[in-house]
Amino acid sequence: MNWQKQLETLMKKTISPIVMSGEEPIALNRWLIKKVQNHHPEQLDAEPAIDPKARVLLPWEQVMLQRDEVESNWRFYISERADRYLEVNEPFALFSQHDESSYMYACCSVHCLQDREMLVNLICYYPSPVRVWINGRLVFTSHAEYVNREVHARVPFHEGFNTILVECPLHLDRQLTCREFIIKLNPFERLTDLRKQNELVDQAWLEQLKHAYHIIVDSHAVCKNDDQVPVLKGMAQPMCFSPESLEKSLELHLWDAQGQCLAREQVQAMHPFRLSFPQDAQGFYRITLTESVSHRTVAETHCCMGHIADAVEMLRERIRTRKDCNETVLESLRGLAAVPSLLQGMNQYVPADWMEQNLKLFYEASVYAGSADQILQVQMQDVFPERYSIMLPKSIDSGELIYTVHLPEQYDSSRLYPVVFYFHDAQGRKYPLPLPWMQWARTSEAIVVDMVGISRLHFADDIQVVRMIQTILGTLPADRDRIYGIGFCTGGPKTYRIGFLVPHLFAALASIVGDPRIDADQPEYEFFDNLEHTAVLAVCGVENWFFNSMRKADFVERLPKGETWMIHGFIHNECSALFNSRPLFHRLLEATRTPLPKSVKYVLIDPAFNHSYWIDEVRAIDFNHKHVSVQAQIVSREKIIVRTVNVKQCRLLLAQEEMELDCDLTLLLNGREHTVKLTDAYSALSIACTDTGNLSEQHWELWQQPLTRTDFKNMTDRIVVEDDLLGIKKAYVRNCTVVKPDRMEDPRRRFHMKLAYLLQNPFRDRYIAYNLESCSPQEWADSERDSPAYVHLLDMRNLHDGHKQLLHRLGIHATSDEMICYNRTYKGEYAAVLWVENDPSDQLLVAYNSDSAGEALLDLWNTFDENPLFYQTSILWHDGRWFAIKPSEATLCT
Template identity: 25%
Template sequence: MDFQSYIEQTIYSCPYNITFSGNKRGFLNRWLVTGKAAQPHGDKSLEPYLGTDAAILYNARHTELAQEELESSWRYYCCTKLDDDTQIEYCRNNPEQMFSKDRDAYIYCLCCIHCSDGGDFLFFTDPQIPIRVWINGVLVFTVTREYMIKQHVFAVRLRKGMNSVLVEKPDFMCFKALTPYTSRFHLEFTPLEHMLKKGLRQFYDAGQLKILKNNYRIAPDKAFFNSGESIFITVIPRYIKDAKPEEIEVSVYDATGKALACSKESTFKRIMISLDEKISGTLLIKVGGCRCRCRNQSEVYVFKGDFVSRLELMAFEAEMRTDCDESISKTIRRMAEVPDIESSCFKNTMELITDSIYEPLLEQLFVLEGITGCSCTHTEVRDIFTISNKRIMVFKDSEIDDGFIVYPIHFPANYKLKDKHPLIIYFLYGAGYASYPYAAEYIERQMFEDAVILNICGRGGMNRDYISEGVILNAIDEVIKRFNIDRDKIFCVGECTGTLKAIGMALRKPDLFSGLIGIEGTARLDIRNPEFECLGNLDNIKIYQLNNIEDAIFNAARVIDTLKKFRQNKSWNFSGFSHIQFSTMLNSGQLLKIFNSTNRERYPKEIFFITEEPIYNKSYWIRLDYIESLGEKARIEAKIEGTKLIEISCRNIKRLALLLARGEMGLESSINISINGYSCNVCLAAYSESSITIGNDGIFIETRELTHNSFSEEYNCFQIDERLLGIKRVYYSRCTVIKPCGNDRKSALQRIFRLLKAPLKEKVRNYKYGVLAEDELSSDSLKGTSLVYIIAADDFRGIRHELIMGSGISLSDGFMEYRGKKYRGDYFALIRHDSPFDPEKSVLLAICSGGEAMTQMTGLLNSFDYSPAFYNDVIIYSRGDYEYFRST
């Protein structure tokens, strides 16, 4: 009996329910499973390593057999909820829990799909570790640890009747430490005709189907090959209509465009490419059909040789060239820091790198290699932003530590710098993508027009990482300025927790986006006491939502109910998808078409705005310059009533400014501004700023004329003003925490040191601040960094007086004096002031006694993420009371 006949006979003999209907969408989650001890397999055949001797084992016999015999038999497995997995999906398969952990083995999972009639099906797989999949004995999907492919969609024509599905999953020691979530595999299927129905087709567009019909999936054994190694790839059509191999042509090119190899091969075959051992660098492999011209040439990039050494040489060559600015060499060196070649993980992580990172990384390296190795010199100096009209990966150095962030920028097929383009910001987030953003496939393949697309990490959480928020806003600002972006057409797409981030950012910066689309997810509000009133901040933004009704992560009822509370909303509801499949299948170029008819309401007649953080203080033509009490929310409602009146109602605001474009806003040159019942007449220039101070006795308004350019700069500003950060400013850029002398970890000063070393709990990445012992300080170490200096309140001997210069405090005889008031005994103080060593940096003085003050200070520092108190420059606790001071 041949192997496929054996597989089919096993299915027919099985008493357990492992058959799925092909008449509807489904998750493959019921299997027969068996194991095969892992052995060296020579040429790494594309056939399963499984023999034909495993028999079906009934549950009643499980207690009678030894473990080895159990594992070599076919047993029934069904995906079930795990105790440590709070979200359960029907498709998270973890059969390794039925196998011993002390040996390497291959686990095989077997089920079948029954079709009333033959037809074409879309399959979605999202493996966290390598798997291989055979349908009716044909290999349809394969990945290796050294070149992972995630969130992959392919199409297969299933026959009438029974269709076998066999999955191979390695259960090796290197994967056994992973959690069930990070070692699972998904395999889901959908009849193609279902996706082409009216509702779904609006988002599953022709472009996605075109990708499948016209392309091959090239799966290299590795992304990085050693100099002496041959390159191995496996080529499988993305749309498999039969098992007959297609004749293909495989070509290999270096970065100069020189063809290094060309051969006739076939699909469903492991192909060996032998190159001269001296060849090194990034290689482009192209695959095209020899007879079937309907398929496009498909591409993949791999690297051959010593990656780190090669990139260092490229960086040096870039530095020597007069036509490359320093951003080229810096980018090359940063690219060398992304992969750990030995583990196939991102450096300093346990997360496997996938094709979504390999492809843009190696493609950019291929381009840069061509530039640095070119013998001719260009007349124009190139920087990282001008090396490609397809996409670029920008590496931005962190201002805090030696880390960096990455954000890819994708250009439309019809991109021209002289033309104005919309900007679409994608906050895509999935498990593990903390530092390296990825893009939907239609974006990677440049199957979109008109808009520039920025992909950036945007994990929502509670949206408390103000450092990451500032980095994102700076990246958006840079893209706007460099690529001629239409400021009235900036849109945002959020996926999963990226939706939390997108809505959260829009709530804090309402005039940044013209429209927003959420693919699963919703606004992050307190579950017990949701403050729906803040959603009014988005009254002038169009909110669109794609909902997966049976989503495993988000309660669709809550998502839909929250959406109704936005003034301008539209949603589309679908069902039958897993969480990850939904966002992958429906995240298409159709989303961009929704934005085509959406414009920013530049000067809305009505504005509602609530904020409690002074760095988020602007909504269209209103800017809050001073919030009276940072412990309360500032609230404002403003309305343009005709041509002569602006009516404002506000609370907890001491100063605000109105940015008014008289003609565009339909105002006359003389208008009345009414605030909380007080009214004042104001004469307006064409463009002006009216600064308003609100007092107990009325309002004071000062108006200054602006030029068109200065008005536009003020009106379009959305970046964080560092001057308003207060104590948080200390940690916004490079900072050194001075470690107190002494080795007693339980001492009060050491406890404060541990709290102040990294006060931010919710963060996109682990920000690393410098630490220096007090006796290690030098004049050089005090420059170019903010400083945190801890002082014992009961002993001022030996303090560094140069660190308290300019703070406004004096310390003597066991007490602290600040602004004419003396503090002694049980108290603490956090005082931020400009550094005497660098005017752009700060010094934070932390002065504390023991006792109740220590308890209070600990509690306060643990609220650093969410307490507005840290937007003050000074916090003092004494005798049960708090005092707050701000410099601006």
């Protein structure tokens, strides 16, 4: 431990303010940093390379000395990310000449007034190797083959000064987009006292840390050593650094897919081990760590003999030959095996927890592959009894989406379960992450579904997510009155958004630091009417990087069933790791949906989503006006009050017995009484406005449709996505292909590149991955049946022969001089956007005949997100203006 004494001596000499308080939660952000070279830590517990000759440079020396001398000695560093509260440490750019033996060291000190235990949290947003020592003891270790994303440990700190040392390799085999680390210290008593926020801290998890370990391995892909013996090197890293955990006698066991124990080793925490495999080992294996006395399993991991992708492909071939093979199983294995290469293509490492989860699925598939054939096709839960991932093509574009299902303990497919959708943050982008506590525990109460949640101004992604929820609920034994949503970070706004669009979906939702994505200048507070009957649990991080807790608390106060927890002392990720917990989960499950409430307030946000409880098929008069709403209230057995704003049509789904209604009703509609006689036990009462002018002059027609009890139940519960009502926008939820002029033969190539880019990427916010295919007119003409919809960019002065034939086939007369549309002729300059339903592929025609008309199209598509004209099916630019055109009329839109 000479290096520890050298480090303490160095830190006592420096004038730099590197001491921080251990009395309150703190993120360490003031360090001494330096570089070392020719360091080769071959063992997981290798000591740090502390140079006793290195000194601390004074501030003015750093600008006078040569760069090598500056980097090889200690200098002061303070995180300067003011937009993140100075928590994020990014010192790596301060060093040059990185090679495989170059490492960065950072040290600081934490002062405590008394002996205390800390919950230490290491966070790497772009996972990369980091090792951490506290008071000379190695606490966290990782390397290029085992990378931490976020990890916790209970560590004792003593009275006085406690030293922290961080080691990071400066050379990586991939160029990370961003590289940073956070070390957050939380005095343990701050998690166990009686303040309100600790209601949500899982005390069972804090206790479990005392007995839990990580199995750190040198590689999840086991290779043979120089003696041609398959050997796995590793170390048992405790999650609690008490003397009991460090001195406990432990046993390591190696299990094959048949459940046979192939090897056993006695190990000690924080000491390297070597686990030998049989010479003929192949495929996937399970490794467990157990206490020698109690035989309790305290950790497990999985590994593969040889290259993981090759082993998965061999496994898929074995499964493919089985009579009970399910193609979904094969697709799931294919998608999971591709994760490492896909992340490497994005210059990212696979976090150890992701790798371990996927390897467990491969191991379970190996168990299935070695079992006896079944008569019937297996289901996913037959192969993966705890959790499984499904890969599906997206319905809105050419991409693929993934969701993960966690099954409850003692799962019974004949029983109806609550279903909880977890929309996690954008960190995984495409790959779903589990609820934090589900990495160490299971539930017997509900099915949990993990989905990526990114809420942006992207109606197509909203439709994709709702479609996926429909699909998922159709495959699970779901209790329709107990569907829930949880959202963390960007998943919070997504959860609110789905609640706004489909108000009758969730019985309750929980938002972890994320807030509703509504306008900052003129917030659409009316959207909260849609959550009138939804319980909303809001975890607000006061010290948050992205969201204003005051704004979020104000939103939740507007909700009749809202509750807020203000979290002090914990940063963004900790709000999920510590407070997105089992206690919160249990609070969420206490709520049950009221399927037929006495009153319904519904604001129509998107025409594709037009249903809420017993209000159905809401149609707007004009989406040029932002607000469209219906309020309906049953005030007695004989009377229903309905108030509409900008509504052309809607219908009420009524059940006499369940809703306590008499057959003779008075409907007070916008202040006017209408007599209604319910002729059936279940009925749909349609209401249509025949005069959409001034409210006082509106005339309404009412008619009934009898329903069966089953029809009524299906109609009130249904999750509606009517993309047919989206007008031009419907092309962008049907995985369309953009047909753009051939560059080699295009006289207006530069302009068409700009316009075609907007046609292919219409959303201003491009954070959400949205990929549409494109092709040339000739490629389209050769393979027209390959896409459900096409968007054609047509310069009428230079048309491809295939496009001339298409216009003729569709009955559209358009030339470089004029266009005839719905029996009206438009001469001179024009631009047109026409949606045409066609078999086998629908067509969106984007046509123009002059440079000015082309610029009008460019300007139009730059307003795609907010322009209500796109809800029309046909629009035309003529005489300098855009207007909607309909079969019966051509209405000028100003």
